[in-house]
Amino acid sequence: MPTIGETLREARLKKGVSEEVAARAAKIRADRLRDLEQDRYDQFAAHLYARGFLRLYAEYLGLDAADLVKRFTDEHPAPPQKPIFEITEEQRARSPILGRSIPVTGGDSLTSTGKIVLSAAGAIFLLLLAAGFWAMRGATPTRNGDESSSVAPSRSLPENDPVSSGALETPSESASTASTLSPTNAPTGRDPLAAARSRGAPDSVPALAPAFPTNAPSVSTPGRGRQP
Structure with missing residues (x-):
């Protein structure tokens, strides 16, 4: 064949x-x-x-x-697969844990390799669970922290501050104030004397009387070294 x-x-x-x-x-x-x-x-x-x-x-x-x-x-049957972890008899004798077997259903028992794999898987699962818990806890901020961080610091202005009291005027307000204070009846380009005449003022302005009389007798003060 x-x-x-x-x-x-x-x-x-x-x-x-x-x-x-x-x-x-x-x-x-x-x-x-x-x-x-x-x-x-x-x-x-x-x-x-x-x-x-x-x-x-x-x-x-x-x-x-x-x-x-x-x-x-x-x-050509498939060759038996080698275990991932090679454990010698000397290692089994030194470690009481590796030499034990865990009974399962059906009377079989788990080998030391299976126990190591299960232990490693359990440890990795616990580490991942703890890491996820701490990550979620750190990522969720407290309510007080949110409120304190959302309020921006503000500087209170004094009462006499021109900005807060409205002392500053805009250009439009300044212009309106200037127009209010300016005289409405001030003559422009006219003679002041003619304007006074039109209002019935006298032509000549009376002279002011002196504050002291000019012909008042002088009073002499006797000196110290003069005989009467």
Whole structure:
């Protein structure tokens, strides 16, 4: 009975295509195609990749892909997967926790690797929960803090401040005040004497009387060294 690789190679030769053409049509690298035809499955990175390429190549050649994959699984079983954490017997003997097993339903027990994984997952969950709680607590401000931060500081103005008491006047108010204080009947461009005559004022202004009489007798004050 021919091997899986020989079956693939005979089907390709019957199809009359080269390895390069078959690789491009099946969307497989040429070196992986040669590994399949020569039964070199250890060249693949994983057992899963070998099965996937075998299925694609068999479908391109028109063979029964499901039958070839089942035959490949029976003849080349997947190797046992290695545990993520390698624990030696010496480590088990030194640590009483690693040497114990946790009973579960059905009489089975969790291995030390499973216990480590569960413990790590629980610790990570607690850390994430605590971090989320503190983040939410820090992001929510108190009501008093909001009120104090929303009120802007204001400077109280004194009562005699010209700005607050309205002492400052606008240009329009100054203009209106000046127009009110200006005399309405002041003559412009006229002689003052003619204006006075028109109002019935006398032509001559009487002279003012002196404050003291000019012919008043003089009073002499006797000197100190003079004899009477």
